[in-house]
Amino acid sequence: MNRLSLSLMLCACAMFAAPTYAADAVAGKKLAGDSCVDCHGDDGKGDDESPGIAGMSVDKFTKAIQEYQDGTRSKSPKMTKEAKKLSATDIANLAAYYSTLK
Numbered sequence: 001m002n003r004l005s006l007s008l009m010l011c012a013c014a015m016f017a018a019p020t021y022a023a024d025a026v027a028g029k030k031l032a033g034d035s036c037v038d039c040h041g042d043d044g045k046g047d048d049e050s051p052g053i054a055g056m057s058v059d060k061f062t063k064a065i066q067e068y069q070d071g072t073r074s075k076s077p078k079m080t081k082e083a084k085k086l087s088a089t090d091i092a093n094l095a096a097y098y099s100t101l102k
């Protein structure tokens with residue numbers, strides 16, 4: 001392998017590794033449809049048991065899910081179980097989606 005192709009390769013890796021990942025609200029919407037709407041409603045407005053989550057800021061949303069994951073927020077077994085299924089990418093995508101809802 002010559003120097004040029006090596007540096008191209010390193011460059012490509014750096015691009016994927018860099019934290020420039022743009023959250024994907026469309027993927028978030030799809031995941032929400034599969035995993036969240038049963039409790040939080042189609043439009044994230046919530047129901048008698050589950051709080052409304054539409055319009056939460058990305059920061060607030062991300063923090064809430066992370067706290068369910070590490071058990072520092074609430075002992076809600078339902079939401080803890082849901083949160084534990086989510087990857088960092090899932091959370092970013094869901095945050096992007098729910099923050100756009102009113």
Ligand code: HEC
Binds near residue numbers: 073
């Ligand atoms: C089985 C029902 C259920 C499902 C499915 C569910 N949730 Fe929840 N969620 C809850 C309940 C109940 C709470 C409130 C728990 C508590 O006491 O903190 C909650 C709380 C939350 C909160 C915090 C809201 C606030 O006002 O701080 C967020 C954010 C959230 N859920 C996001 C999600 C996302 C995203 C999904 C899909 C991946 C999801 N939930 C799936 C029941 C559910």
